[in-house]
Amino acid sequence: xxxxxxxxxxxxxxxxxxxxxxxxxxxxxxxxxxxxxxxxxxxxxxxxxxxxxxxxxxxxxxxxxxxxxxxxxxxxxxxxxxxxxxxxxxxxxxxxxxxxxxxxxxxxxxxxxxxxxxxxxxxxxxxxxxxxxxxxxxxxxxxxxxxxxxxxxxxxxxxxxxxxxxxxxxxxxxxxxxxxxxxxxxxxxxxxxxxxxxxxxxxxxxxxxxxxxxxxxxxxxxxxxxxxxxxxxxxxxxxxxxxxxxxxxxxxxxxxxxxxxxxxxxxxxxxxxxxxxxxxxxxxxxxxxxxxxxxxxxxxxxxxxxxxxxxxxxxxxx
Amino acid sequence: xxxxxxxxxxxxxxxxxxxxxxxxxxxxxxxxxxxxxxxxxxxxxxxxxxxxxxxxxxxxxxxxxxxxxxxxxxxxxxxxxxxxxxxxxxxxxxxxxxxxxxxxxxxxxxxxxxxxxxxxxxxxxxxxxxxxxxxxxxxxxxxxx
Numbered sequence: 001x002x003x004x005x006x007x008x009x010x011x012x013x014x015x016x017x018x019x020x021x022x023x024x025x026x027x028x029x030x031x032x033x034x035x036x037x038x039x040x041x042x043x044x045x046x047x048x049x050x051x052x053x054x055x056x057x058x059x060x061x062x063x064x065x066x067x068x069x070x071x072x073x074x075x076x077x078x079x080x081x082x083x084x085x086x087x088x089x090x091x092x093x094x095x096x097x098x099x100x101x102x103x104x105x106x107x108x109x110x111x112x113x114x115x116x117x118x119x120x121x122x123x124x125x126x127x128x129x130x131x132x133x134x135x136x137x138x139x140x141x142x143x144x145x146x147x148x149x150x151x152x153x154x155x156x157x158x159x160x161x162x163x164x165x166x167x168x169x170x171x172x173x174x175x176x177x178x179x180x181x182x183x184x185x186x187x188x189x190x191x192x193x194x195x196x197x198x199x200x201x202x203x204x205x206x207x208x209x210x211x212x213x214x215x216x217x218x219x220x221x222x223x224x225x226x227x228x229x230x231x232x233x234x235x236x237x238x239x240x241x242x243x244x245x246x247x248x249x250x251x252x253x254x255x256x257x258x259x260x261x262x263x264x265x266x267x268x269x270x271x272x273x274x275x276x277x278x279x280x281x282x283x284x285x286x287x288x289x290x291x292x293x294x295x296x297x298x299x300x301x302x303x304x305x306x307x308x309x310x311x312x313x314x315x316x317x318x
Numbered sequence: 319x320x321x322x323x324x325x326x327x328x329x330x331x332x333x334x335x336x337x338x339x340x341x342x343x344x345x346x347x348x349x350x351x352x353x354x355x356x357x358x359x360x361x362x363x364x365x366x367x368x369x370x371x372x373x374x375x376x377x378x379x380x381x382x383x384x385x386x387x388x389x390x391x392x393x394x395x396x397x398x399x400x401x402x403x404x405x406x407x408x409x410x411x412x413x414x415x416x417x418x419x420x421x422x423x424x425x426x427x428x429x430x431x432x433x434x435x436x437x438x439x440x441x442x443x444x445x446x447x448x449x450x451x452x453x454x455x456x457x458x459x460x461x462x463x
Contacts (some may be wrong), residue, residue: 086411211426218422249429256425256434258418258441 009103010096013169020099027158029094033151038092040148043137048086051129052079064118081105086126089155092117102159106166116167123156134253176310182209187216195227196297199289214253221259228297229254232290244279251284256266260285260300266295342367344374349381350451352444364400371404376409382451386444388419388463398433403455405438414454415439418447 024030056079059065069075085105088098131149138145182203189199197220201213217229233239233247251261263286266274272279287293300306301306340363345352353371375383385401387393401417408415418441420428428434440445 103387177351211430214429215422215426218425221442225446227442227446252434253422253425253429256420256428256440257422258446 007167009107010100013103013165015103017096023158023161024094027154029151029154029158033154034092034094036148036151037090037155040134040152041087041090041092042134044087044090047129047133048083051133052082052086054129055082055122055125058196059118059122064115067149068112068114068118073153080161089152089159092134094155094158099162102162103166106163107170108168109163110167116164120160122237123160127153127156145312148274149211162284180238188215189217189220191224191226192230192294193298193301194300195225196230196294197221197224197226197228198230198232198294200232200235200290204238205236205243205246207242207246210250214246214250217250218253218257221257228300229259229261230290230293230297231261231263232293233263233266233270234267234290236270239266239270239274241274241277241279244277244281248281260297262287262293262297264288264290337445340366341370344370346378346380346447349455350384350448351375351378351380351382352384352386354386357389358391359397361396364397368400368404368407372407372411374410375413380413381415381455382414384444384447384451385415385417386419386447387417387424388421388443390424391421393420393424393428393433395433398428398435402435402438413450415449416447417439419443 007051020287056069056075060069068077069102087100091098106119127149130152134145134149135142138148187199189197192198197217199217200214205213217231220226229249236243239247247263251263254261262285263281265288266286285296287296295305340357340362341358342355342359344352345354351371351374353367353389355367370385371385374380385404389403390397405415405417416439417435420440439450441450
């Protein structure tokens with residue numbers, strides 16, 4: 001069954017054939033169970049519709065359930081998919097393609113944000129429904145029925161493991177993408193004039209980001225031969241002693257490379273917290289806002305801003 | 319850092335040099351002295367540089383000194399202390415001193431170790447250092463003695 005494409009979920013989530021085997025071993029899901037499950041296929045076919053109908057009636061009895069299935073057409077489609085799923089439980093083939101289809105189903109439910117407790121609740125409902133039917137079918141041999149039930153139980157736990165894993169996998173990959181996005185966003189260093197850089201910092205600064213940001217800044221000081229850097233922290237929501245420490249490290253490292261850093265945009269709250277925390281930022285040059293920062297930087301670089309005489313005349317009608 | 323490749327292996331330059339420290343070339347450029355470090359320095363090399371420079375400042379009656387550390391890939395606390403002392407000694411002898419060419423990686427590592435060369439003036443590179451001295455000393459480089 002090696003024909004699964006590389007971009008299949010099974011591959012993406014690193015579920016190798018050995019891993020699948022190992023999991024089955026852990027659940028003690030063996031050939032005997034597979035045999036029993038296969039033997040149940042006809043029986044399952046007889047009650048599948050009834051069980052699924054019962055389940056959705058049960059589900060729709062809850063507000064959470066109703067919210068997901070407002071549309072009758074969707075509900076019908078889901079029921080068909082559900083039946084296929086249900087019959088696969090006794091399909092007798094539990095290899096890679098089985099795993100893939102389980103993962104796909106898990107993913108579909110994650111995508112529509114179905115709460116995991118409803119998902120697990122469904123398994124519970126099925127197990128109970130199946131258990132009573134097994135007993136009914138084999139009244140004379142309850143022990144046999146119980147063995148059958150245990151086989152189903154093993155497989156269901158195997159499925160549940162996969163379902164939960166898709167949920168976790170999806171959320172984790174969201175976190176990873178977001179972290180990358182933050183990293184990308186984190187350090188724009190812009191050249192405003194010859195030898196003048198500005199660096200608007202937006203968002204939370206943690207130590208990882210701070211060191212990345214500092215290294216990036218230092219590289220740019222080198223390549224742009226910057227003498228002055230205006231670092232604007234208006235967009236940093238909270239500045240505590242750790243953040244202040246990171247900032248002053250960036251300032252000192254820049255100084256070692258001969259560049260002056262002007263920090264702008266310390267809000268009133270930030271100023272209050274810093275003083276209350278006793279953070280010493282006296283070595284850091286701070287200025288009210290970005291405009292003042294740039295003006296001061298230009299002054300340091302020896303620029304003088306003047307309007308051309310023509311503009312002055314236009315402003316002044318006298 | 320391609321200078322890493324050119325540098326001789328570490329063990330080749332540590333122990334035997336102890337008795338015969340490497341002399342950092344000190345160039346005279348008008349009223350300024352330029353100490354241009356060519357490779358990683360051992361502790362005794364650093365002392366040698368300090369002694370040479372403090373002595374030369376007086377002999378050459380220099381107005382400013384530039385210490386170029388561009389090739390250094392590491393600056394530990396010892397090197398920082400020697401350099402800071404050196405800068406202060408040069409000031410006592412009536413000259414200005416600038417340390418130039420600290421690399422981004424080195425600067426970052428230094429602040430992480432809490433080394434900031436307090437009190438020493440730093441500049442991006444040799445050109446910046448010379449410009450700084452010109453501003454400080456007042457006279458142009460052309461008016462050398």
